[in-house]
Amino acid sequence: MTDPDTKTMTDDPRSTSSSDGGDASAPAPRVPLPPRSATSGAVSTATDREVLTTAPGISVTGLDAFYGSGHAIKDVSIEYVPNKVTAMIGPSGSGKSTVLRCINRMHEEIPGARATGKVMLDTDDIYGSGVDVVAVRRAIGMVFQKPNPFPTMSIFDNVAAGLKLNGIKGINLKERVEQSLQGASLWDEVKDRLNEPGIGLSGGQQQRLCIARTIAVEPQVILMDEPCSALDPIATLKIEELISDLKQRFTIVIVTHNMQQAARVADTTAFFLAGELIEHAPTAEVFTNPSDSRTEEYVTGKFG
Amino acid sequence: MTALGQLTPRRRITDRVMRIVLAIGTAIALIPLIAVIYYLLSKGLGAWSIDLFTKDPTGNFLGDQGGIKSALLGTIEMVALASAIAIPFGWGVALYLVEYGRKGRFASTVRYFVDVMTGVPSIVFGLFVYATLVLSGWGGSSFSGWKGSVALALLMLPVVTRSAEVVLLLVPDALREAALALGTPRWRVTLRVVLPTALPGLVTGSLLAVARAAGETAPLLFTAAAVNGTTFNLGERMNSLPVQIYNDVQSPSDALVQRAWGSALALVTLILLTTLVARLASRRSRLS
Numbered sequence: 001m002t003d004p005d006t007k008t009m010t011d012d013p014r015s016t017s018s019s020d021g022g023d024a025s026a027p028a029p030r031v032p033l034p035p036r037s038a039t040s041g042a043v044s045t046a047t048d049r050e051v052l053t054t055a056p057g058i059s060v061t062g063l064d065a066f067y068g069s070g071h072a073i074k075d076v077s078i079e080y081v082p083n084k085v086t087a088m089i090g091p092s093g094s095g096k097s098t099v100l101r102c103i104n105r106m107h108e109e110i111p112g113a114r115a116t117g118k119v120m121l122d123t124d125d126i127y128g129s130g131v132d133v134v135a136v137r138r139a140i141g142m143v144f145q146k147p148n149p150f151p152t153m154s155i156f157d158n159v160a161a162g163l164k165l166n167g168i169k170g171i172n173l174k175e176r177v178e179q180s181l182q183g184a185s186l187w188d189e190v191k192d193r194l195n196e197p198g199i200g201l202s203g204g205q206q207q208r209l210c211i212a213r214t215i216a217v218e219p220q221v222i223l224m225d226e227p228c229s230a231l232d233p234i235a236t237l238k239i240e241e242l243i244s245d246l247k248q249r250f251t252i253v254i255v256t257h258n259m260q261q262a263a264r265v266a267d268t269t270a271f272f273l274a275g276e277l278i279e280h281a282p283t284a285e286v287f288t289n290p291s292d293s294r295t296e297e298y299v300t301g302k303f304g
Numbered sequence: 305m306t307a308l309g310q311l312t313p314r315r316r317i318t319d320r321v322m323r324i325v326l327a328i329g330t331a332i333a334l335i336p337l338i339a340v341i342y343y344l345l346s347k348g349l350g351a352w353s354i355d356l357f358t359k360d361p362t363g364n365f366l367g368d369q370g371g372i373k374s375a376l377l378g379t380i381e382m383v384a385l386a387s388a389i390a391i392p393f394g395w396g397v398a399l400y401l402v403e404y405g406r407k408g409r410f411a412s413t414v415r416y417f418v419d420v421m422t423g424v425p426s427i428v429f430g431l432f433v434y435a436t437l438v439l440s441g442w443g444g445s446s447f448s449g450w451k452g453s454v455a456l457a458l459l460m461l462p463v464v465t466r467s468a469e470v471v472l473l474l475v476p477d478a479l480r481e482a483a484l485a486l487g488t489p490r491w492r493v494t495l496r497v498v499l500p501t502a503l504p505g506l507v508t509g510s511l512l513a514v515a516r517a518a519g520e521t522a523p524l525l526f527t528a529a530a531v532n533g534t535t536f537n538l539g540e541r542m543n544s545l546p547v548q549i550y551n552d553v554q555s556p557s558d559a560l561v562q563r564a565w566g567s568a569l570a571l572v573t574l575i576l577l578t579t580l581v582a583r584l585a586s587r588r589s590r591l592s
């Protein structure tokens with residue numbers, strides 16, 4: 001069933017294969033991704049409300065993704081605007097997670113999975129041939145559906161994990177951990193028990209711990225795949241507040257099944273269906289006046 | 305009351321009968337185990353003395369027959385060396401299979417051979433080492449402790465590998481993904497996240513292999529052979545508890561048979577201690 005699709009997509013001039021990323025339309029030099037210093041030193045506390053830094057945006061062009069022979073994403077092109085929250089909604093299996101995982105190249109960790117197309121972080125093609133996947137993932141952090149702190153590590157070590165695991169030196173770990181926990185609004189709850197195991201926290205706290213862990217490596221973009229679906233409403237609300245804070249510093253992409261959540265946190269909302277991007281518009285528009293009838297059916301609960 | 309339905313008398317009787325049958329079956333299965341322990345304790349404890357553990361066997365039939373010091377130390381030394389060989393290799397193979405090989409053809413082939421090796425009788429490993437290392441006089445001597453260790457290591461390897469693989473598969477993929485998404489290279493994820501998470505389970509599985517190796521006679525008979533004196537040189541012939549028991553129990557001397565029971569109890573105690581440590585390790589496990 002996928003073959004015809006696959007063919008047309010590969011013929012499509014827009015779906016540049018990942019291996020020949022440096023085509024004419026992308027004159028960007030193959031430099032490694034910008035160093036994280038762009039944001040370092042600009043760690044905000046919860047009280048700083050103004051935009052301190054400008055995170056880069058992400059622009060996806062002609063993305064196709066496959067699991068073996070299954071064609072999961074079909075020619076998706078979408079812009080993620082800097083320092084904005086973009087929500088991705090759509091029925092189960094519509095490919096939201098897959099798109100997300102293509103953005104930081106986690107997709108290729110699945111055996112048999114591959115992707116073609118172009119994903120630009122600012123001016124860098126993350127699928128460019130000279131680009132190190134490790135650098136991509138440091139610039140584009142990810143928070144998962146189920147909180148997944150490292151079970152052998154203390155709260156402190158969990159937050160420091162990204163730095164320690166990667167042997168990043170020359171950073172005041174204590175300071176960075178405190179900043180990150182504050183950034184994830186978890187500091188006050190854990191500051192007296194930093195040496196206790198991370199899995200001893202509640203689910204909501206664990207998820208904020210995972211967010212702290214992600215921002216500790218100072219990425220520029222944060223991808224969140226249903227970060228609240230395992231949490232109760234109060235913990236969810238906390239994370240949503242946190243997301244609004246975080247967008248001062250990061251570009252945020254969030255997958256959610258909860259439409260109220262998308263309405264609450266997202267600046268723009270993208271609706272996916274069966275591997276295709278149906279509509280991407282300002283959130284209010286998507287929910288009140290969608291241009292596509294399928295979007296309307298979905299957001300009004302007629303299907304999905 | 306009728307909504308839930310009534311247990312018919314027949315079903316109640318069937319249930320009771322099944323319960324009794326299973327209980328009897330369990331009891332019957334326990335009889336040999338209890339008998340072994342009873343014999344070991346009643347015959348072995350009587351043979352235990354300070355001398356048993358502090359003196360080497362003399363080799364005499366009559367008069368002073370000595371203890372089992374060389375056998376006890378030999379077993380510990382040879383099993384330690386065997387573990388030092390088999391555990392790193394076994395963990396390495398398991399890490400490869402789980403973290404890198406997964407469903408590849410090479411990995412499946414390796415997995416198949418490991419399975420076959422698990423079923424190979426221990427005497428075959430002894431024969432193999434005898435044919436390759438002992439007869440050729442490799443390393444200067446024919447029989448020696450390290451050759452016994454090699455035979456034991458071959459025996460342990462598939463058990464260690466298999467148990468390690470099972471434990472590594474229990475490490476949730478979510479943890480690997482979390483680490484990868486932080487920009488950690490895969491080898492570091494393996495060493496710093498997967499391995500520590502799986503460690504208690506890895507230790508447990510390996511110690512069970514250690515316990516099994518400690519009790520093996522066949523691989524040692526024609527590799528380390530036996531000798532009376534204690535030695536700490538693994539290049540020399542070496543005594544071991546199973547071989548000591550094997551020799552003593554065949555002797556016409558009642559005192560030596562008695563010593564065999566003492567040695568057997570010592571061996572079982574050693575294995576019990578290892579298993580106990582294994583249980584303690586598994587209790588620290590964070591994997592369900």
Ligand SMILES: Nc1ncnc2c1ncn2[C@@H]1O[C@H](COP(=O)(O)OP(=O)(O)OP(=O)(O)O)[C@@H](O)[C@H]1O
Pocket residue numbers: 067070072090091092093094095096097098099110
């Ligand atoms: N590991 C995988 N192997 C094979 N196919 C997969 C895999 N993961 C996802 N798929 C397929 O890719 C398609 C898109 O899945 P994806 O997980 O991206 O959907 P989703 O929109 O995130 O759904 P959900 O809302 O349930 O999380 C689905 O058809 C799914 O069956």
Ligand SMILES: [Mg+2]
Pocket residue numbers: 096097098225
């Ligand atoms: Mg998903």
